[in-house]
Amino acid sequence: MANEEKQEDAAPSVVIPEERPYPKGFRCGYIAVVGRPNVGKSTLINYLVGEKVSITSHKPQTTRDRVLGVLTRDNAQFVFVDTPGFQSKYKGGLIHHMNNVVRGVLSEVDVVFFVIDAIGWKKADEEVLRLIPRESTVILVLNKTDELKNREALLPLMAESMQKFPFAAIIPTSAKKGKQCEELLEEAKKYLPEDAPYYDPDLYTDKSPRFLVAETVREKAFRLLGDELPYGIAVTIDKWDETDKSAEIIATLLVDNERHRPIVIGEKGAKLREISRLARADVEKMLGKPVHLEVWVRVRRGWSDDIRALKTLGYE
């Protein structure tokens, strides 16, 4: 800091151009993937972001708290968010409130992928569609095209679909085989704002060491705790100091609820120590050097509490 100040004093006329670690025209935004059960939403997200990507961010209280996965490409970052409680099966007093929650999420995202089976519309699809605000940018995904006997049937289905909603685009895909998924991303990219990446691109790719370490810690925690943690856990990497000879890493396990903290810590810290020990062994192998790995536990609060309340009432 002192050095920087000195430099500024010495050369006040030099304008240092703003450095951007991302290219001009980079786009970044949120995408919600919705549709009735079983149409292939999870398969699609998994294909797009990679099997193992499932993270939760620090930022509470917004859509950002519901991040399922982040895909970072050279020119864009796609942030896929969960839309909890999105269903239309139940009727009752709470449905109104729940639908408002859903609409709130959908109005925060930049693009909605609305997924149906390429065989055609079902009543349940239409019910879900009714919950989507008409002003949302919605791309209709006709999934499972690999199961179609007659691909020509897609054309009338597209025409029929446009009668139901002003879709921004219609893309037939096979999430299972990864067909047309690139086209889907290209289409979605058009609707993302020009913005810097919201998530550290180094961390949220499927290759970076930071990401792999976070996944290792998560995997060990998951293995040791399993069903004891009903809503799962997320991991953030808070410190990463690496030299040629060693690495010092601090990771935090985020739990949803104060009650889960002692479960993760275990008696006299035994569980947490075991998680650290197992993860460290893997990370040392991965980095090929001694590693000091500290794992902390923190309670993350978010608006998911609302959703949880609904869940316990049987609304999901």
Ligand SMILES: Nc1nc2c(ncn2[C@@H]2O[C@H](COP(=O)(O)OP(=O)(O)OP(=O)(O)O)[C@@H](O)[C@H]2O)c(=O)[nH]1
């Ligand atoms: N043939 C075929 N099967 C698919 C495709 N996409 C998903 N599936 C299958 O459809 C079933 C449901 O897929 P999911 O990804 O779990 O569907 P979902 O919409 O996330 O379901 P919910 O979690 O119940 O909402 C699974 O058996 C998938 O393997 C596809 O493109 N082609």
